[in-house]
Amino acid sequence: MCGIIGYVGKEANALDVLLKGLSSLEYRGYDSVGVAMFDRMHRLSTVKCAGRVAELEKRVQGSGDSYCGIGHTRWATHGAPSDINSHPHGSANLQIVHNGIIENYACLKKELTELGYTFVSDTDTEVAAKLLDYYYMKRRGHFDAVCETIERLEGSYALAIVFADDSGTIYAARKDSPLIIGIGEDANYIASDITALLFKTRDYYSLEDGDIACVKADCISIYNKGIEVKREKQTAKWDHVAAEKGGYDHFMLKEIHEEPEAIIRTLRPRIKDMLPDFSADKLDEDALKRISRLHIVACGTAMHAGLIGKFMFEKYAGLPVSVEIASEFRYNDPIIDENDLVIIVSQSGETADSLAALRLAKEKGASTLGIVNVIGSTIANEAHSVLYTYAGPEIAVASTKAYSVQTSLLTLLAIRVSLLRSRIDEKEAREFTHELYVDAPRAIKEMLERASEIKALAGNFAKSEDLFFIGRGKDYYLSCEGSLKLKEISYIHSEAYAAGELKHGTISLIDDGVPVIALATESRLYGKMESNIREVKSRGAEVTLITNAESEFKSADHVIDILPISERLAFLPVATVLQLIAYFTSTERGCDVDKPRNLAKSVTVE
Ligand code: M6R
Numbered sequence: 001m002c003g004i005i006g007y008v009g010k011e012a013n014a015l016d017v018l019l020k021g022l023s024s025l026e027y028r029g030y031d032s033v034g035v036a037m038f039d040r041m042h043r044l045s046t047v048k049c050a051g052r053v054a055e056l057e058k059r060v061q062g063s064g065d066s067y068c069g070i071g072h073t074r075w076a077t078h079g080a081p082s083d084i085n086s087h088p089h090g091s092a093n094l095q096i097v098h099n100g101i102i103e104n105y106a107c108l109k110k111e112l113t114e115l116g117y118t119f120v121s122d123t124d125t126e127v128a129a130k131l132l133d134y135y136y137m138k139r140r141g142h143f144d145a146v147c148e149t150i151e152r153l154e155g156s157y158a159l160a161i162v163f164a165d166d167s168g169t170i171y172a173a174r175k176d177s178p179l180i181i182g183i184g185e186d187a188n189y190i191a192s193d194i195t196a197l198l199f200k201t202r203d204y205y206s207l208e209d210g211d212i213a214c215v216k217a218d219c220i221s222i223y224n225k226g227i228e229v230k231r232e233k234q235t236a237k238w239d240h241v242a243a244e245k246g247g248y249d250h251f252m253l254k255e256i257h258e259e260p261e262a263i264i265r266t267l268r269p270r271i272k273d274m275l276p277d278f279s280a281d282k283l284d285e286d287a288l289k290r291i292s293r294l295h296i297v298a299c300g301t302a303m304h305a306g307l308i309g310k311f312m313f314e315k316y317a318g319l320p321v322s323v324e325i326a327s328e329f330r331y332n333d334p335i336i337d338e339n340d341l342v343i344i345v346s347q348s349g350e351t352a353d354s355l356a357a358l359r360l361a362k363e364k365g366a367s368t369l370g371i372v373n374v375i376g377s378t379i380a381n382e383a384h385s386v387l388y389t390y391a392g393p394e395i396a397v398a399s400t401k402a403y404s405v406q407t408s409l410l411t412l413l414a415i416r417v418s419l420l421r422s423r424i425d426e427k428e429a430r431e432f433t434h435e436l437y438v439d440a441p442r443a444i445k446e447m448l449e450r451a452s453e454i455k456a457l458a459g460n461f462a463k464s465e466d467l468f469f470i471g472r473g474k475d476y477y478l479s480c481e482g483s484l485k486l487k488e489i490s491y492i493h494s495e496a497y498a499a500g501e502l503k504h505g506t507i508s509l510i511d512d513g514v515p516v517i518a519l520a521t522e523s524r525l526y527g528k529m530e531s532n533i534r535e536v537k538s539r540g541a542e543v544t545l546i547t548n549a550e551s552e553f554k555s556a557d558h559v560i561d562i563l564p565i566s567e568r569l570a571f572l573p574v575a576t577v578l579q580l581i582a583y584f585t586s587t588e589r590g591c592d593v594d595k596p597r598n599l600a601k602s603v604t605v606e
Contacts, residue, residue: 001600002087002099003028003073004179005196006160006170009187009217012040012065017189017200019060022053022071024196024243027251027395029600030073031081035060036088036095037069038167046095048072048086067217068167070160070190072097075600078105079122089126091133094163098125099192100156100177101605108152128153132161146171146212147226156352156605158207160190172213177604178350178378180204181213181220183233188215193348193374193602195393198240205231206376234376243393250593252396252489256579257448259404260441263572265390266405267412267437274430274437276416281387287367289420291341294321295366297329297357298345299603301399301484302406306345307477308571309410316418316432326353327606330360338365345410346370347394347402348602349377356606358382371409373402387413396594397601398489400579403481404444404572411436411569435566443565443573451580457544457558458584464515467492468506468541470499470532471519474571478519482578489586489596499532512540517581518556520547521570530555546574 003025007017018035033056034048047060053073072087078101079085088095102108105124108131113119117130131152135145142163150157156176163169172179172190182189182197182204190213191197194204205222207213208231213222222229248254270278278285294313296306303325310321324334326344330353336342342361346354349372358379361368370383373391380386389405415432418424424432447454461467467486469479479496487494497506499518510516516536520529526549533543533555545556548570553559562573586593 001028001075001602001604002192003030003196004070004097004099004158004160004190004192006070006172006190006215007187008068008168008170008215009184010067011187012067014066014069015060015063018069018071019053019057020199021191021196022056022073024199025073025192026053027397027594027601028073028075029397029595030075032074032076032086033072034086034088035069035071036090036162037063037066038162039063040065042167044095044162044164044167046088046090048088049083050081050086068162068170070095070097070162070170077101077605078124085121085123087125089121089123089129091130092164093133093136094129094161096125096129096132096159096161098128099158099604102128102153102157103155104153128157128159136163142166142169142171143212143214146173150175150212158192168216170215172207172215174207174211175209176352176355179207181207181215183220187217188220190215194236195238195243195395198236198238198243202236202239204234204236206234206381207231237375238393243395249587250396250583252398252400252583252593255394255396255401256576256583258392259401259576260444262391262401262405263408263441263444264437266409270412271433271437274433275426276412276419276429276433278387278413278416281385283385285420288341288417290339291319291367292339294319295334295336295340295342295361296321296323296345297326297342297354297361299326299351299353301403301481302345302347302354304477304481304484305403305406305410306343307480308407308474309343309414311474311477312411312414313417316414316424317421318423319417326351326357330356334360336361336364336366340366341369342366343369343371344379344383345406346379347373347391347399349374349379350602350604352604352606355379355382371406373405395601397596397599398485398582403575407571407575408436408440432568435569439565440569440572443563444576446563447573447576454560454577454580455584457560458581459588461492461515461581461585462490462588464492466509466514467494468510468514468516469494469496469519470502470516470536472499472525472528473522475519475521478571478574478578481575482517482519482581485579485582486585488599489582489593490589490591491597492585499529502532502535507535507539510536510539510541514541516541516543518543518545519574520545520549520553521562521567521574523549523567526552546577
């Protein structure tokens, strides 16, 4: 999704900060880029283009010193990626950059056209810029013009604004799209997320909906509904090293290698005497005991993590769980009430559909719990309770370590709820917790050490245009994640199927040489999976089996055996193997692993 950066300071290094910030925002996914800056003579100029930050760098060479500027990476929604549609947009009086979607832009555009305004781009942002120009021209002052403008905007926005006649101030405003103000020394910053600022500061304020900030080199003032408000200063735990590649070829590979440590970091503060303990998170345990149904709502990989959570809560805590895609949940009038707990899982904590689902669940009276990686994100702030995952910054668009920590944390929570509901005793809970906290990270490490074996197999997949993942039970849920990972970064068409469902249609697609990745880690289902493997083999498929029980299977062409770990947690090392398969297949095909086409890291619009 789009990214925003802004700098105002006493040193004339705005251009450096903007370019570095824009590079740090590249991971969010984008197609165009631009900056608006004041020069030493306080003249405001704009440079923007379709393409990458490197292209912008060429165009701004020799721009000279600057004390203030705003920058943007655009992920096209209204109008194709082009120089003209890139941000900033504005007029001789002002320039703005915008994340989000202005839903009433068409009627505002009509109104402004009637007032004599003309438009050069296809964007909704230009409409917001011209509306601001209109209020500015009515000579109401900068702040009042911003207030009047945002009152007219429907939809979502994070805005950074500079006025040509004030080279020392950036205005920022937000509604339903994240925006933070970074706190520096003799300088302040604006960014759509903290990772863009880690090279300068870790301290920041998160703007809330309706906030307007007035940011200068030596002061930050934040207003809401015209009244000055205080926002709590936050400090990112991550440093800039955590957001760098650290010697790996890609962020994705680095992040996969971080999984064992990330799991331990996430679980450690919640384990006492080898039993789950969420007291530091202030979870309402009486409420957890009382709930009658659980809904896990999320998007993409986070939703797949929810499927593993479903398995754990149903099997061990005896709680009925529905896992729902947030974009469906929010429009399907879900049946939920005050006896339900709705868990929203999100790495970024800013996914628009997940946030809307959270708000809907609250409206319906359910208790809500966010499982979120980014501290101070909107979902974390708005949920009744929050459990942070401590994965550290996830930069690659393909989510990897976030999945591992989400599934681990959901499992730990399921153990706790099982205990609370007396479904398991302390002895079993201790064993389970030990397996999760000690054995699973070790099993993942061992698979990471076998990366070259996985890479060799991935070489075969790289030549295919279609690939199928099959599994049963938890292995089906894992197949969904394996398939998503592969397709999003290698562009190979892939589908995940519950193995027993194949013969109800999909098996007609199996032909000579079609690769099938079969997952089999549940002993109660080994026999069934062996039959499914035979079914696809007899139709020509080339089967790669990932299992914890190699000797139980006779028919696969290739086998990746998972080292001994309790079968209920085998999904963790298997997930790592699936991520590595996707990674190596993608690199073999020469794809842009960390920034796959058309995708954004954080999907902050519908
Ligand atoms: O930030 P979130 O966890 O809410 O993001 C949800 C999905 O957009 C995300 O998991 C997406 O599916 C990833 N690209 C998958 O790798």
